[in-house]
Amino acid sequence: MSLQLYNTLTRSKERFEPIDPTNVRMYACGPTVYSFIHIGNGRMLVVFDLLFRVLRRTYGTGHVTYARNITDVDDKINARAAEEGVSIAEVTERTTQQFHADAAGLVCLPPTIEPRATGHIEEMKALCETLVSKGHAYVADGHVLFDVPSMRDYGRLSNRSVEEMEAGARVDVAPYKRSPMDFVLWKPSKPGVPAWPSPCGIAEAGRPGWHIECSAMAGKHLGKVFDIHGGGIDLVFPHHENELAQSRCAHGTHVMANVWMHNGFLEAAEGEKMSKSLGNFITVRELLDQTPGEAGRLALLSSHYRQPLPWSERLVQDSRRTLDLWYELAADADDDGEIAPDVLEALEDDLNTPKAIAALHALRAEAAKGNATAKASLKASAQFMGFLQSSFDEWRAWRPAGVAIDEAAVHALIIARLQARKRKDFKESDRIRDELAAMGIQLKDAKNKDTGEIETTWEVKR
RNA sequence: GGCCACGUGGCGGAGUGGUUACGCAGCGGAUUGCAAAUCCGUGGACAUCGGUUCGAACCCGGUCGUGGCCUCCA
Numbered sequence: 001m002s003l004q005l006y007n008t009l010t011r012s013k014e015r016f017e018p019i020d021p022t023n024v025r026m027y028a029c030g031p032t033v034y035s036f037i038h039i040g041n042g043r044m045l046v047v048f049d050l051l052f053r054v055l056r057r058t059y060g061t062g063h064v065t066y067a068r069n070i071t072d073v074d075d076k077i078n079a080r081a082a083e084e085g086v087s088i089a090e091v092t093e094r095t096t097q098q099f100h101a102d103a104a105g106l107v108c109l110p111p112t113i114e115p116r117a118t119g120h121i122e123e124m125k126a127l128c129e130t131l132v133s134k135g136h137a138y139v140a141d142g143h144v145l146f147d148v149p150s151m152r153d154y155g156r157l158s159n160r161s162v163e164e165m166e167a168g169a170r171v172d173v174a175p176y177k178r179s180p181m182d183f184v185l186w187k188p189s190k191p192g193v194p195a196w197p198s199p200c201g202i203a204e205a206g207r208p209g210w211h212i213e214c215s216a217m218a219g220k221h222l223g224k225v226f227d228i229h230g231g232g233i234d235l236v237f238p239h240h241e242n243e244l245a246q247s248r249c250a251h252g253t254h255v256m257a258n259v260w261m262h263n264g265f266l267e268a269a270e271g272e273k274m275s276k277s278l279g280n281f282i283t284v285r286e287l288l289d290q291t292p293g294e295a296g297r298l299a300l301l302s303s304h305y306r307q308p309l310p311w312s313e314r315l316v317q318d319s320r321r322t323l324d325l326w327y328e329l330a331a332d333a334d335d336d337g338e339i340a341p342d343v344l345e346a347l348e349d350d351l352n353t354p355k356a357i358a359a360l361h362a363l364r365a366e367a368a369k370g371n372a373t374a375k376a377s378l379k380a381s382a383q384f385m386g387f388l389q390s391s392f393d394e395w396r397a398w399r400p401a402g403v404a405i406d407e408a409a410v411h412a413l414i415i416a417r418l419q420a421r422k423r424k425d426f427k428e429s430d431r432i433r434d435e436l437a438a439m440g441i442q443l444k445d446a447k448n449k450d451t452g453e454i455e456t457t458w459e460v461k462r
Numbered sequence: 463g464g465c466c467a468c469g470u471g472g473c474g475g476a477g478u479g480g481u482u483a484c485g486c487a488g489c490g491g492a493u494u495g496c497a498a499a500u501c502c503g504u505g506g507a508c509a510u511c512g513g514u515u516c517g518a519a520c521c522c523g524g525u526c527g528u529g530g531c532c533u534c535c536a
Contacts, residue, residue, distance in 0.1 A: 074534095
């Protein structure tokens with residue numbers, strides 16, 4: 001089976017045909033760096049990371065270009081810097097580093113290119129000039145505005161007409177706009193916020209509007225038309241709609257990207273969207289403090305990427321336990337296993353991760369019965385999806401942040417308990433077990449297959 | 463108000479015209495000094511009302527419910 005992807009533009013699943021198989025190009029809208037990313041952002045990272053992996057496997061590691069931008073010019077960043085009394089650069093630098101740590105924690109490969117908005121101001125200005133010269137933008141009151149009525153099929157991606165949008169508009173229309181839906185490409189700066197010399201003959205300094213940076217970066221690094229553009233479903237309108245409008249009108253192309261992919265939301269509770277604006281979010285940092293990153297990744301992939309995902313502590317715990325089982329089985333697996341066809345087939349069907357995970361469960365069951373091929377395949381398949389990245393010992397040694405345990409003392413108690421058990425002093429061995437339990441330590445006894453001896457491992461109670 | 467999703471067993475979650483995935487929990491068993499962990503087995507569902515069909519959870523229509531976008535948002 002070949003790769004099928006659901007395309008928001010056509011509202012259907014389509015067979016994926018790259019423009020150039022030797023250079024498959026994908027763009028995903030990365031974060032605006034003003035604070036910790038939350039797990040909804042994490043979902044987007046994980047979903048497009050998985051797609052990146054699938055593409056690399058199909059077309060070759062060196063034949064896929066994944067650009068994921070960092071937006072480091074934004075009013076929220078300015079506000080945050082002012083609030084903390086630090087420089088804007090400090091906020092963006094610190095947040096970017098944190099973002100990288102979070103992405104790595106969720107086992108996301110670094111993208112091929114990670115462009116930053118501040119590094120593409122000239123390209124943005126050039127886009128403004130081009131759009132004005134082509135009659136798709138105009139200058140008014142120190143702003144450069146995109147002229148929405150100048151684009152015939154504006155609204156195609158989000159499937160809405162300009163008339164509908166104008167009718168439903170809930171925002172006051174700025175007086176300098178010719179048409180209510182026109183949006184800002186460039187705007188004047190106020191004192192104390194970043195400013196650059198403006199394009200299009202505007203005398204005063206200014207800064208870019210929200211959407212232009214992605215058009216500039218995607219155009220520069222991936223070309224006028226590329227294969228896949230992705231992001232969260234909330235970006236469909238207005239961000240992607242406006243982004244593709246700018247790019248297409250500037251470049252004179254029929255599409256900006258052939259395939260547009262959007263992941264669904266995380267739900268905090270009761271079907272409620274999780275978002276920064278609602279304040280009901282969990283940061284990736286908090287998640288990674290409480291659970292291994294792979295467990296978070298598995299939880300984020302536990303439902304299909306276009307479906308809403310109800311987030312819960314239980315989901316995370318279940319995911320972690322599933323990984324416990326995979327790790328334990330894969331610990332002595334061969335390294336030359338094949339990725340299971342069932343797993344690949346599921347992933348190629350518009351990233352059907354629940355089905356792929358089910359296939360991993362089936363391999364686990366086979367492997368548990370002693371099937372070495374299944375065991376090796378489980379390992380290879382799980383690793384392909386970004387799991388089983390460390391050794392079983394490393395996995396077991398994971399501890400939640402802020403939990404201090406005297407490992408030597410625990411070890412000594414375990415030895416004492418085993419000795420008590422050997423002399424059948426069960427009262428004493430149970431007492432030690434209770435003592436450890438009171439310390440938050442959960443014991444696991446297992447019989448060594450070769451020696452027949454009881455061996456005890458432990459972990460922090462969950 | 464406009465546009466768009468979605469309603470599957472206790473929970474999570476695939477599927478999509480005809481063998482009712484899968485995971486967790488539950489239950490039964492194996493194992494254990496007793497537990498935990500592990501292993502094996504197992505019951506249980508397709509919001510509702512109509513229609514199409516030999517046959518519908520799956521297609522069509524109505525109803526009810528939930529959510530999203532239209533404003534910063536993954």
